[in-house]
Amino acid sequence: MASKLEDKKTRASSGTNRERPDDRQAQLLEIAGRLFAKHGFDGTSLRDIAEEANITKAALYYHFPNKEALYERIAVFGLERLLDEVMEATTGHRTAQDKIRAFMFATADYYSLNRDAWITGANAFRGSEESVSRSKILMLRDMYEKQLRNCIREGVKLGEFREVDVAMAGRLLLAAVNSLSRWHNPDGKLNAREVVEQFVDIILAGLCAK
Template structure:
């Protein structure tokens, strides 16, 4: 289970996951919200400046261009996610508990930093190979490798059947990655509750069957 400290570390910016303790942080929060709703290509510096009620010249004082602004959002939010899941996994005892900690912490970070999650996800799947995507890839790889290592540990211990860790990891991550496409904050289940139900199904398939007596 994710610790309070881990979640606070990953959610310094409330719903965005970026720092909001100064003017630059406020601009990041506004930009993050617009990027999540309109996409990187659909959001202009003018949009951000108007939302912040400042001139474009004032925005340039903090960020030289849109890509630099977007990269900082992606970097901060993805780094916070990796730190949170790594801390939660380190506190779990068994491979099964580690997988659950990874997934449930990810769900909690998604719930509290939904805008940043969507913005970062859009950057990762950007087919144009832009700068923001290249920044996201290395951190996303670290995030996915951590889950695969938990699964591989479970296979070695006998808790999980001998599946391919990368395939099992992609299956689990797909449940998290798709949340932003359909989950509503006003729905009956929180992201954590949704992932708990997914885990009940998926982990039963991963576990090594108990020999019949």
């Protein structure tokens, strides 16, 4: 308790107890991500986001010029974080199997912690909003998928996996995670990582060389 009080005193004395612009933006991104995930891009207005955040629409414009920029920021930032996490997770593992497991578990953990942002990003691919720039989103998605394919390709090259179509195997693994938002209950018996672990076990059993 003392350390918490000391921390509050430190923030007060330094003037950092006020809400910083980046903190406010993070809050707005969280609110917008939740509304976009629930209602979609077309079903969510800037007024909805402003009202949920208890600010004026003009105050929202101070942080984001339009709804498209806010939507894109959520999708791009989410993919950047996801890419960083899977790259870090696969580093240091020796076998292709271990790398794939690390990749998939990092993805499942990201999904669990950022479900709204995940759904918003997924909708950016499936949606038809031409006003939302998708070039960087597509680039990041391709880099993310390429990392998984590299792990599969390495396993095939080293004889750890049988000869398979690397792209098809990658799509099968990613489908295990991409489908979660359509059926998985976060409060159910199994969390996302436990579900993905079972999927990975089944798929790897088919990939591994006999």
